[in-house]
Amino acid sequence: MLCDSTASGKAATMFHDPDFTPFEPAERPSYANSVSNYLKNWPAASYREGFSTLPGVWKSSPPTVFLTDPALIQELLVERADQFTRARISARAFSALMDPASLFLAEGTDWRWQRRAAAPAFRHENLLAFVPIFAACATARALEWRTAGALDAVDVHKAMTRTTFDVICEAVLGDPVAFDRDAFLAALTDAFGGFSWQALFAAFGLPRWAPHPGYYRMRAAVMHLNSEAARIIAARRAAGSGGRNVLALLLSARDPETGRVMTDSELASNLFTFIAAGHETAAIALAWSLWLIAKDQTTQERLRQEVADVAGAHEIGPDDVDKLVFTQQVVQEALRLFPPAPGLTRQAKEDTQIGPYPISKKSSVFVAIWSLHRNERLWEEPTAFDPDRFAPEKAKARHRFVYLPFGGGPRVCIGMSFAMLEITTILATLVRELRFTTVPGFRADVAPNVTLRPKGGLPLKIERVGRSASSGRAAGHSPT
Numbered sequence: 001m002l003c004d005s006t007a008s009g010k011a012a013t014m015f016h017d018p019d020f021t022p023f024e025p026a027e028r029p030s031y032a033n034s035v036s037n038y039l040k041n042w043p044a045a046s047y048r049e050g051f052s053t054l055p056g057v058w059k060s061s062p063p064t065v066f067l068t069d070p071a072l073i074q075e076l077l078v079e080r081a082d083q084f085t086r087a088r089i090s091a092r093a094f095s096a097l098m099d100p101a102s103l104f105l106a107e108g109t110d111w112r113w114q115r116r117a118a119a120p121a122f123r124h125e126n127l128l129a130f131v132p133i134f135a136a137c138a139t140a141r142a143l144e145w146r147t148a149g150a151l152d153a154v155d156v157h158k159a160m161t162r163t164t165f166d167v168i169c170e171a172v173l174g175d176p177v178a179f180d181r182d183a184f185l186a187a188l189t190d191a192f193g194g195f196s197w198q199a200l201f202a203a204f205g206l207p208r209w210a211p212h213p214g215y216y217r218m219r220a221a222v223m224h225l226n227s228e229a230a231r232i233i234a235a236r237r238a239a240g241s242g243g244r245n246v247l248a249l250l251l252s253a254r255d256p257e258t259g260r261v262m263t264d265s266e267l268a269s270n271l272f273t274f275i276a277a278g279h280e281t282a283a284i285a286l287a288w289s290l291w292l293i294a295k296d297q298t299t300q301e302r303l304r305q306e307v308a309d310v311a312g313a314h315e316i317g318p319d320d321v322d323k324l325v326f327t328q329q330v331v332q333e334a335l336r337l338f339p340p341a342p343g344l345t346r347q348a349k350e351d352t353q354i355g356p357y358p359i360s361k362k363s364s365v366f367v368a369i370w371s372l373h374r375n376e377r378l379w380e381e382p383t384a385f386d387p388d389r390f391a392p393e394k395a396k397a398r399h400r401f402v403y404l405p406f407g408g409g410p411r412v413c414i415g416m417s418f419a420m421l422e423i424t425t426i427l428a429t430l431v432r433e434l435r436f437t438t439v440p441g442f443r444a445d446v447a448p449n450v451t452l453r454p455k456g457g458l459p460l461k462i463e464r465v466g467r468s469a470s471s472g473r474a475a476g477h478s479p480t
């Protein structure tokens, strides 16, 4: 179990855990933190209260607002969704990476029709057909680790990034389209690497072309990604093949209200978004899940037992995932402690108020998911890893907007069901015959950028579990 400590008088919301590099909210926000770990700049009050602010970058700038109250967040994301857009600073930073016309960034009617057209591709019943792909990619990874013997320090973040990238290529593109996956993956890393700088420069009002560290690498990577996406679309149109994959569904997608279909350029920007948003976040969720269960062998053994009970010796299939209730709870708890998207931003179209608080149309409003999930008013022992808090009856008793790894309201993550099916299937497949333990002396750390990557990766020890352990006998490890 992770534990917290109030002995130092500091926030009880940070890990004070021997395996984690602790950090506290900074006394004063700094621009160095904006690039290295922007979470340090989030107000300490966001871990205790529901509304807090940070001063703007200039004396005349309005404050940045942090919401960590479920009712206020619901008002922002649901009831008043039409009166807000994505915050300008964040939209500008994202637009260096993806087309502003894509589903992720579009606003108003441009967004609405794309969402309607893409929605059927992401319906739970359509997604169940992808479970064999998730299981096959995970089985290939497990086989590689099983046959390698005892492994002392495998970076599970790197490995899961490759596995979820393979998953997303198969599920989104379908029939293998010839493209260099390694080059695409490397370009994604370079493209996202510049995000924090882009956000910082946007906050200062610097022009889009102002170079920052990694700027030219980022530009070249984005050009590569866009041209590859366009090439893939052209190849698929020429081949004219359908099949059960997200691209085929998008190619035939039609706005049910207007009959409009996506142009090649809209398809290309959405394809890039789905690949990028789809694999990066799931890899992070899996990596932190594995790290958390490596630290808690009792939970890991319980997971293994559930998989044995539900799936026996066969590969996990579409009918199994809903029965892997505890596995899903573990994933949910990992997404609480390490939300791959640590925050969302919004900006009011006009001066307004949320609850009793006045909000300037110049302020960025953060739904501060990282601190919402650790807010001590909302969670008992917020930093403890306890998957049982997601037991169905406990989860039902909670305000829906206390827990938002996928956001909420009309712009809730369209890939939420995809991600939950994928992560659950992969985690279940990996634990059934492999045991994960921590590497002595290694301390995990976060490197928040667009997503909450682990800094320098997450090395774990991996060994094969014997038949007796996989069939449910306790492994006898106690939590570190």
Ligand code: HEM
Binding pocket: 086, 103, 104, 105, 115, 273, 274, 275, 277, 278, 279, 281, 282, 285, 339, 340, 341, 344, 345, 404, 405, 406, 407, 408, 410, 411, 412, 413, 414, 415, 416, 418, 419
């Ligand atoms: C653990 C995995 C994932 C997490 C934590 C996650 C998180 C999020 C969050 C928080 C948002 C809301 C952004 C906002 O309101 O500003 C979002 C939106 C989005 N996500 Fe995900 N996501 C995940 C997986 C996926 C997958 C698998 C896909 C696609 C295959 C995807 C595609 C998208 C898209 C296209 C949007 C924009 C939706 C819209 O604005 O209508 N995500 N995601």
